[in-house]
Amino acid sequence: MxxxxxxxxxxxxxxxxxxxxxxxxxxxxxxxxxxxxxxxxxxxxxxxxxxxxxxxxxxxxxxxxxxxxxxxxxxxxxxxxxxxxxxxxxxxxxxxxxxxxxxxxxxxxxxxxxxxxxxxxxxxxxxxxxxxxxxxxxxxxxxxxxxxxxxxxxxxxxxxxxxxxxxxxxxAQYLSSCSILGFTNYPHGHGLESESIRMRRGSISVGRIPVDDKVVYWFVGRKWTPQDSDISKDPEMIRESALESTGNFPEEVVEMIRKCDIGSLILTRLKYHxxxxxxxxxxxxxxxxxxxxxxxxxxxxxxxxxxxxxxxxxxxxxxxxxxxxxxxxxxxxxxxxxxxxxxxxKLSTQTYLTGMLLEPSSVIVHYLCLMLLMVFFHDMLGHTRYNCGPL
Ligand SMILES: Cc1cc2nc3c(=O)[nH]c(=O)nc-3n(C[C@H](O)[C@H](O)[C@H](O)COP(=O)(O)OP(=O)(O)OC[C@H]3O[C@@H](n4cnc5c(N)ncnc54)[C@H](O)[C@@H]3O)c2cc1C
Missing domain, CATH: 3.50.50.60 (FAD/NAD(P)-binding domain)
Structure with a gap:
């Protein structure tokens, strides 16, 4: 207890x-x-x-x-x-x-x-x-x-x-996409630069960011399918699914997913307000x-x-x-x-417009979102400089 x-x-x-x-x-x-x-x-x-x-x-x-x-x-x-x-x-x-x-x-x-x-x-x-x-x-x-x-x-x-x-x-409403998240532990050090990397192939995205010298956090973003309800309950199936989705990504990415800490894996459908x-x-x-x-x-x-x-x-x-x-x-x-x-x-609007750019939409909607982002959120990291003030 x-x-x-x-x-x-x-x-x-x-x-x-x-x-x-x-x-x-x-x-x-x-x-x-x-x-x-x-x-x-x-x-x-x-x-x-x-x-x-x-x-x-x-x-x-x-x-x-x-x-x-x-x-x-x-x-x-x-x-x-x-x-x-x-x-x-x-x-x-x-x-x-x-x-x-x-x-x-x-x-x-x-x-x-x-x-x-x-x-x-x-x-x-x-x-x-x-x-x-x-x-x-x-x-x-x-x-x-x-x-x-x-x-x-x-x-x-x-x-x-x-x-x-x-x-x-x-x-909250469901989005049509989901994320698979996990860690990979490299006992002898991962040797990666301390940078956040994002890659995209079609509708699939992969992100990778080191936590410390040995552990790397990664995520795979892809479309949600009805089978994912079952997949999300079994870590082995989550890993298989992540590997399937990332087959045409660089070998180091595939290797990172293959060697992941199986207990850390989750697959979650995305929701938003x-x-x-x-x-x-x-x-x-x-x-x-x-x-x-x-x-x-x-x-x-x-x-x-x-x-x-x-x-x-x-x-x-x-x-x-x-x-x-x-x-x-x-x-x-x-x-x-x-x-x-x-x-x-402001945070939800920037997130919403960014999400709209990633979802399939008409050319007009795509450019409208891009324009709104450029006008209102031209400083893309501006939101990270916010100060909520003292306690
Ligand atoms: C894929 C993904 C990646 C993310 N990545 C990031 C990131 O990189 N950076 C970031 O800042 N945020 C990220 N987030 C968002 C972040 O995880 C959440 O915003 C954060 O966890 C919210 O915390 P919370 O305490 O509000 O909710 P939760 O973490 O959901 O906690 C709610 C708690 O309430 C408990 N609970 C629920 N119902 C009841 C009840 N009826 N009675 C008693 N207890 C109850 C639950 O058991 C739970 O412990 C990510 C989210 C997702 C889905």
Whole structure:
């Protein structure tokens, strides 16, 4: 059993016996213990605010092998006080102000280690949220029949968010493509330059980026097919499929996939929230809000999903800390949404237009997207220089 795992029964008992029970309406419940949920809990913890994290998996969950973090993400990690520890695990990649590729498990474990053991609860799946008829505060209902009242609920529960459903947000839509992600470990060193490489052959793309001197993170992008539902359940089949797709890529690419760490492989169909859904989405109702993929899901064309989720965490904790001292209950969430919205609209628009260029479309649509990208996003890496501000 994970050292941070306690049973739900024990947790309920703790809440009932603990003096905090009497002031439960000051509690903050975070649904989802992925990158965003843990970053939000840590940001709040740094501000001296208690929050409880409810994660449906039985242990920490780091699906996917690695993520690229650009300057904006490192700035946010600096605010969380974990950047220097994380920097030591990943080499700098040339061509960007600061770009490193982090193992997901390292990021998740680092966030968990910085948090007090008593605030994360695993094996707690939230199934619905309702408003308390007396106080209007949200009540979380769990799969095992228990329920908990909280003053604030922050939904960091990813692509199929229960909290965004409560808020009435539009679900993410599927793209026609998928990604296969994995690591290859070279025990004697890979000898590659510290650069991010992308190649394309027809509708298939391959990316490769070193994590450190021995480990290389790679991905294959291709069309989704109905057989992929089955393939995604079997790592051997995922590898076979990646090899099939990349047969006409350079031999070193094929070799890298052949020698991959089989346990690191995942195949995932890409989903997205359209820019207009983010522009008009009602991201807060009463004292409930969302962050991370639950708020803004994009295809990984800019590699910004996790960094944006960590930015959300910083801004949300800052807003809560500023307003709670003045005892204002709804203002912090409204301020948070206001501060995040245009940043997220810009990121989703750039991602959307980039994706449209990669999808088959008419010549007119293709050139329109190209023109819009050139006019509004001529500085293609401009988004990586964003600063979400201090915690
Ligand atoms: C192929 C691919 C490549 C990517 N590459 C990059 C990259 O290079 N750089 C980058 O920055 N981003 C990248 N991303 C995006 C990044 O992975 C996500 O944006 C990031 O993981 C979002 O974190 P999150 O915590 O919001 O969501 P998640 O990581 O999905 O975490 C949600 C958590 O909530 C839990 N949960 C869900 N429902 C419930 C419930 N009802 N009750 C309790 N718990 C629940 C889940 O178990 C999970 O642990 C990529 C995404 C994909 C698909």
């Amino acid at each position: 994970n050292r941070r795992t306690i049973s739900k029964e024990k947790f309920i008992e703790n809440v009932e016996l603990h003096p905090m029970r009497q002031q439960e309406d000051t509690d903050i419940a975070i649904v989802g213990g992925g990158i965003c949920g843990l970053a939000t809990a840590l940001a709040l913890h740094r501000k001296g605010i208690n929050a409880l994290v409810f994660e449906k998996s039985e242990t920490t969950r780091a699906v996917g092998s690695a993520i690229t973090i650009f300057t904006n993400g490192w700035r946010a990690l600096d605010q969380l006080g974990v950047a220097s520890k994380l920097r030591s695990t990943a080499i700098p990649i040339t061509g960007s102000e600061e770009l490193r590729c982090l193992k997901r498990s390292v990021l998740i474990e680092t966030l968990v280690q910085e948090l007090p053991a008593s605030i994360s609860y695993f094996g707690c799946q939230v199934v619905t949220i309702k408003s308390d008829p007396l106080t209007a505060f949200p009540i979380l209902h769990f799969r095992d029949g228990n329920s908990i009242k909280a003053k604030f609920v922050i939904g960091c529960d990813g692509a199929n968010s229960v909290v965004s459903k409560f808020l009435g947000l539009k679900p 359209a820019p207009w859904d983010i522009l008009f989405g009602r991201f807060t109702t009463g004292t409930v809000t969302v962050a991370g993929d639950a708020m803004h899901l994009w295809a990984p064309f800019l590699g910004q999903g996790a960094s944006a989720a960590i930015e959300d965490a910083i801004v949300l904790a800052r807003c809560l800390a500023q307003h709670l001292t003045r005892n204002k209950v709804q203002a912090p969430l409204q301020t948070y949404v206001k501060q995040r919205r245009m940043r997220l609209v």
